């Protein structure tokens with residue numbers, strides 16, 4: 569199985585690294601616009617093959633998309649990240665043009681690929697990719713919910729003082745500081761509701777910390793995060809390539825689901841060899857429905873800025 573990752577920067581290279589050492593794909597091609605950068609990252613990762621022990625073949629190219637031909641999955645991480653104090657939405661002006669041209673290039677050589685969109689503002693970039701390419705909705709998947717959910721479980725595990733892998737939970741809605749919806753009502757510690765162990769005040773703090781999880785890391789690092797983002801993309805790609813049918817919150821075109829039309833937003837999806845195989849209705853309560861509608865209003869307002877690109 570072949571994966572192309574466009575953008576060999578922090579997230580793209582980390583994703584390539586995780587895909588390789590976990591043996592998720594047999595071949596990974598990194599593409600970047602910066603001369604020699606993708607080639608260098610691919611060589612560096614390949615030189616881990618005998619120490620972390622993997623057989624995935626990695627290569628890099630400066631913009632030669634013919635090398636990506638026949639990819640099963642293409643991950644788009646190309647574009648700029650935010651700096652401290654910025655929102656993801658402020659990246660749209662530069663990233664929209666990059667994402668659109670990259671999507672065109674990859675499809676020319678891999679017409680059957682499933683596209684995973686990572687560049688921010690991710691929900692709007694997913695919508696742009698879907699509209700610009702005309703691909704069916706199952707083949708355009710925005711990655712954000714997997715990452716936000718892993719942060720949610722991290723903060724829950726800290727509050728519970730229990731291992732993160734014993735915690736279940738998900739974040740839906742937009743992938744934005746104010747548009748994410750951590751579903752605390754449905755989160756559990758090995759099946760027992762977390763509200764059995766944590767006060768509402770603590771749960772509210774966990775939700776708030778989750779929503780600004782990316783901004784907090786951007787403040788600490790000076791650029792946005794990459795380890796958990798790269799690993800979250802690899803987790804999603806694994807479910808596609810190995811047909812695992814995991815339920816992962818992903819940004820996908822909604823056509824009436826969750827009360828929304830003509831918008832890409834995070835909802836729980838079954839992810840398998842066909843990409844988005846099913847959208848799962850988790851039966852939101854009235855407050856969660858209201859939060860989802862408000863989140864959709866914000867994402868839709870951002871999508872309106874695509875007029876000049878689409």
Ligand SMILES: NC(=O)c1ccc[n+]([C@@H]2O[C@H](COP(=O)([O-])OP(=O)(O)OC[C@H]3O[C@@H](n4cnc5c(N)ncnc54)[C@H](O)[C@@H]3O)[C@@H](O)[C@H]2O)c1
Pocket residue numbers: 574575576577578579580599600601602605645646647648649650656659663666670685686687688690711712715743791792793794797
């Ligand atoms: N959806 C998510 O959960 C999530 C998580 C983390 C980061 N992101 C987003 O992912 C993007 C990348 O973040 P990063 O930290 O890896 O940034 P980065 O600057 O480290 O890497 C981006 C790379 O894209 C390359 N690039 C730019 N234009 C290109 C083009 N036309 N073709 C090929 N490559 C091109 C750059 O040269 C650079 O190497 C940002 O937009 C960031 O906001 C999203």
Ligand SMILES: O=C(O)C[C@H](O)C(=O)O
Pocket residue numbers: 649650656688715743781782783786792793797
């Ligand atoms: O925070 C960012 O800008 C990058 C990414 O969306 C994240 O959540 O880490």
